[in-house]
Amino acid sequence: MSDIQLFRLNTTNGACELPSRAVAVEKQLQSLIEAQMETFLGVRFLATEYATGKTHKGRIDSLGLDENGCPVIIEYKRHSNENVINQGLFYLDWLLDHQAEFRWLVMEKLGKEAAEQIEWSGTRLLCIAADFTRYDQHAVQLIQRNIELIRYKLFADDLLLLELVNVVSVADTSAAAKSIESGADKPTPAGRDKTWQEQLSQATLEISVLFEQTTSYLQSLGDDVQEKPLKFYLAFRRLKNFASLVVQSKRLQLYLKLNPDSVEFVEGFSRDVRAIGHWGTGDLELSLRTQADLERAKVLIERSYQEN
Template identity: 70%
Template structure:
């Protein structure tokens, strides 16, 4: 079990709450599935999904994340159970059965969502009471989007989720065929006539590119658990869930944050409430950064979004 400790403060005393693993795997699975979007930023699709007679398996949970990427979630109560290998087996199955998954999404969320699936970001989340150092080393050698998440229950009403390790590749679908190097992400393809975020950034003014580098560096430095994911229309920065997304343009950056606009002083030309406005990325607060001064103004909000998500 991990060394995370949780204390209840009562007056002048501090009482440690004993942590524990789920007594049965199904209890953990049911808990995560019931609040999957709140916990992980993933929309629940199916539980115990059968992989057919050939593979003869059942995927614990299937979902679609906030970036429209397919997600497999596998659960294990103990660190000595082989959750990673099992998850990788199902991940390969999923990439070989895209039409089946797309049909499932279509039935659950509709045609528009199904047509927008981003296979390049397909992910495997392994949730366990703990992982060994060998697990953490092993996932670093695998060209797949794999995240190891440690959990701990405290009493009957507290759940801790801790991102232990994460590996991100540019294109999980290409990695399936052995075409991608982890250190050299593949370029996302544009949707229709829209330019990709990478193309937008490449064509931006030099000052805007420097502004992006400074913003991205700050976001990544907020914590060891921050991951940067390049998607078709924006760059996502996430922990377990997105907390910031950057949409680059020629002379500015639009930064989407998961903050309640009602708690922020809206400034014309710098920040706006986009709850009822279509936009790329995730989040209800949009910031417009045109120079380093704008970035300096944005830093407290960037940090706040990180802390609250």
């Protein structure tokens, strides 16, 4: 059970606790999340009640594509005693077996570019419920899939709490990823962007050390921080990304989800990239070349963590 309590403060009565509640019907929760999916979860909405065909005879509650280009299945349940995890795993297997169908859906809804950049290695299952049992939380630790358990609570008429209860993030074990890692020292064909592993293998010793220090700091911000290695960058997120790390041979590029207008720029260190294409998510770019740059960046990194 969640022990989160929410209070309304006012000068007349001091403080009063707001009682929490679950939705009356599952569809109410689903409609609420789908209407603001990108705001709540950093996921672009694709489809609702998506039919899995005559053989599987199922309906996926919500389908989406997250900010890193990873497919997302979302399943909702009102109560903790409903078997949302097993149901979600069933649909997750279906999705991985029907990649072409999902790619067409993305192309139809978000365009060709989004469809060509799908990151299948990061396919996620989000289970949203009023609560989860300790058996649920233990079970997901044993399942080698990207599964996130999210507890919700409604307070009053206009407040929604989403709490990340448990998360399992697995590394990409696909043949493509293994071939990239094993060939990190091989020449990169002309015209192809280098993966972050290839960039790191060719970086200076100073940048390699700085990479370890930066990732360690990002992970230390909280128990809810998830690190997701993708093809060209590493994403750090809670429910949504708060930082993306791109490796270059002579510097690290850190992208934060902060409004650049709220930051005082330092030449050579920070800049507004809202109108500049780049890997990862975030409108503020920080260039890290030394330990001093990382120390200077920590205030902004923590801000991004707190605000996302």
